[in-house]
Amino acid sequence: MKKVISGNEAASIAVKLSRVQVISAYPITPQTTISEKLSEICGSGELDARFVKVESEHSAMATLIGASSTGSRTFTATSAQGLALMHEILFWASGARLPIVMVDVNRAMAAPWTIWCDQTDSLAQRDTGWLQFYCWSNQEIIDTIIAAYKISEQLLLPSMICYDGFFNSHTHEVADIPDQELVDSFLPARQAEYKLDTKDPHTFSGGTLPSMFMEFRYKVQKAFERAPELIESVYSEFDQKFGRRYNPVESYFVDDAERVLITSGSSASTAYHTVRMMRDEGEKVGLIRMRQLRPFPEAELFRAIPKGALVGVLDRNLSPGTGGVWTQEIRAALGRNNINLSLHEFVAGLGGRDISENNIREMFAGMKAADGKRQSINWIGLNR
């Protein structure tokens, strides 16, 4: 059934369709309308779930640690400061191998105060052992959350689904809402092999010595290495059931492109629109959209980059002292694979500043042949 919904409504609908059993959340803009909608549907009985209304995001994630350890399917949503407050517990979720699914509605980190979008909040959590997915449409939000439960519960790793605050969360667009029966056939009830069970008592996450800890981390890494194949099979099954195909990296107009921009989230929507306009004008430009940060989809990315093209990366985030996080991640992957490719690094749209069609054109215009000099950050839309 097609409906006009906001991004946050899309997330709530996906939680309901996934038959989540325990929800815990704390209000923060721009996530809050997810919690409000979920409160309504839990209150009315439309979804048979317990909504634990906690006093902080640290407690929201701690509540899910407890709930997920019982074998329940769990959900929370947050943004920015809330996600940072969870930081300690995010490591615990992945180390304890709990398939928690969380939405992070991307919002810049204060100070100074801002409620507006950039991706620094979720990108700063890249080392916590969570799978990370980035969406650009409300349809993709619904579908990615449903798929994430299937992926997480098989890998025993938590998933973070990220989309841009206000640009996605509060923008209404048409989405096809899947039938419950179809979702049930794709995503059966969670079967936890290990859980808190008085009939089969076990101790979880107890103390380890230096002789053991590394093996636990090795196993987390191995699970991430298994992830690409599993994600591919889950997306294939999703396509067969729902008729929508997803990939960790999506590319548009890249086949004969001479200049390519790599980006993610709502910036990719603006870039997509601009690339189409520029194509009409005869410019050979293309777009690559990153849908996944962890595991980092390097094989898919390298397949998408056309040979000989100039490549730019649009980062709506900043790791002060180095630069855009996506740029750093892509450079690391290039180096790991001994690929010599110079990247143009564009930082734009921090704290919700608009990234306009003109900004995107400026980025393509800025992509010049490598001159052997050190690449530095290109600030786009900055008032100097």
Add this chain to the structure above:
Amino acid sequence: MNKQFDNNSVGDDGRDYEFCASHDFYGHSACPGCGEKILFRHMLDVLGPETVMVVPAGCAAVTDGVFPHSLSPVPYLHVPFGATASAAAGVRAGLDMTGRKDVTVVAWAGDGATFDIGMGALSAIAERNENILYVCYDNEAYMNTGMQRSSATPRGCWTTTTPKSRLKEEPKKDIDAIMIAHRIPYLATGSPAYLDDFKAKVEKARDTDGFKFLHLISPCPPGWRSDPSDSIKLARLAVESRVFPLYEVRNGVDYKITMQPEQCSVSEYTSCQGRFAYLKSEDSERLQAETDQAWAELERKEK
């Protein structure tokens, strides 16, 4: 790995009253004379196997055993320091949603996790009246990390962060008053020197719906600078001196003092503990006066 339990000690009412006695309870790494392990064992004797423990960083976390060993005969979930109360609420929600409403969820935390880093989350689950038994084993400092002061440390006490040159100047935080102010269904204090009293309170807590808080005095020989063989004596003197009175409160209003032993002086309690070695006579007099005042207040509330 947890040992399976046997059924040799099941009483007429079907409860396993000797649950822990029938379970060897072997291999914990607590110090000799540790109050926490005595309290844990006797609590589980009352609660039996249908219990899930939620345990933050602290003595109970490290003395349960090193992976893959665990002393606990019931499921035991380790959680981060400030996460006890919220994780217990999550366990409760998850068990309720998967048809296990009859299982008792116990949050088992020291004074650091309860009075300090977990205070906000504890207040939250009390306000929400979560169906959880929260137990604080109070040894009056961060003993596991090496005896640093907490807000549960008494005035005039030596710890490694309140050294001889600057003993703790502030009185112990009144956690009971804070929890009572939440009007929770059941609150009680307990001591390992009065096991019948303690076990009766565990049973009442188990059979009460909603949020329950037990505050237990837990002697700690290394931190209290006391002889391990004196732990039960100290747990008794704490009650006799009225420094740690045994009482219970229902719904935040209905007070009952459950043990009224003959009174001894506060200095009788403090004098056999090295942590109070630097108390001056005027400090001791002040502690005695504060203790007498608190007891009079408690008696007034009971009426």
